[in-house]
Amino acid sequence: MALYSALADLVKKTHHQTLGYTNKLWEAMSITDLVPNTNEVYLIYGHPGVKNGVQAFSRNKANHGGNKGQWNREHTYARALGTPNLKGNEKANSDVHHLRPADVEWNGKRDNEKFAKGSGLSGPVSGGWYPGDEWKGDVARMMMYMYLNYDNQCLPTGVAIGPTNKVDPKMVDMLLDWNAEDKVSDMEKKRNEYHGGNHQYSQGNRNPFIDNPYLATQIWGGKPAENLWK
Template structure:
């Protein structure tokens, strides 16, 4: 959903109290696989209560409530509230009108059950309330187990694939990231999305990194996360989705298009720890120079769609200067990695 940026003023400076306690022990100076491993261990060990598939019905009636009508739940992939004759595109529906018939809502596996390796089933990963969302029965059937793919506008079939809609793509991306973090190879992003892998030594694909950056966190996502993290709640699981708490965690782990740093600390910490100068910017000769006293391990050129355009590993430097040449014209993100730290800056090539 289009997002509320001022979630809590306190988060601009530090984590909220409940989040701060949850992430005690996580070393946020890490990047890549080490940070991924720490977060995975955290959400697995704190998932102390597993819901049954039937319990998810009642969980969704709480977690997916429509903020403008507490009698309704929001329907993933929906966008319209009854002004046309097509009920399959409704955004909201009575929370008790659930089931398997046309005009009702059911439980949508955002990570399609059948494409898991193995199948997610109806317990464990298949009943994880962080992944299941309320959805119109017919729209759910149209999506089926189609992979997610690039698109624009409202949710729709794209060739043999599925675009979740501009209002939902960030929600989808953060759910896929959570499932991969929690369930590993059973929930590979490449099994559920179309696109190239980001150069992260991992299975995450650029599509979800781009969606995570382009569609910031909604209040509904925050409400779901806060309810499910409390195992004392009737349908609470005990764990959180870290990418809802801070989408920039995905950037630290997998790279790609830089996402919003809700806490305002992760990206700033990196830039303080690793400094370099970049010039000329804009570039008029398709060349960028990078001055760094630290030895650079890798340089990536990423376009505004999150696609990796150029990659230089162990680049050669002359007098602490690295030069990237033959750049195509356009607006890009230049990601520079040194000593397991990455900094991304915007560049313009004329």
């Protein structure tokens, strides 16, 4: 837990810019979430291979808003699940490390459901929402980051369902499993590099669990994640 505290301190100290609910946020995601060699952004919870409809895997980066067929900003740590609600904390509410493009309707289907165990593609499961095999590692690493940066306001137990960790009762072991089972993607790395750099729309800090998912294993134990620093 000393490592947890040191990482939390680093994440907070380097969080230099709050993008807010402005054009900056749309611009940032249009850069960091771009599908290589296209004008489309990845849609979290999208089903691989699906090109159209609510479960599309990507969509034109300019086609965003609040209407059917568009993408909007998914709070992977649902705002209403914060203690208190993230709307009262502009940094947490607009933190790009947990905001992802998502289909408006599929995002609405998730609503404020907590993450729960499942398999295969994203969708409702008993008691909650499964983000999909493609996205579960992303979600786990985002939830761990939010816990680092916002402490008790963004508890893993507040957003995920399952047995809690022996080292830290605020952590849910399912997230450790997801972190180990779904390796860091190139898109996650691209996002992390951008926001850790000095760019017009960068936040300034990084998600350390994207830099090395094994940090989670070092802190909480559980199923060993890949050590990218070996």
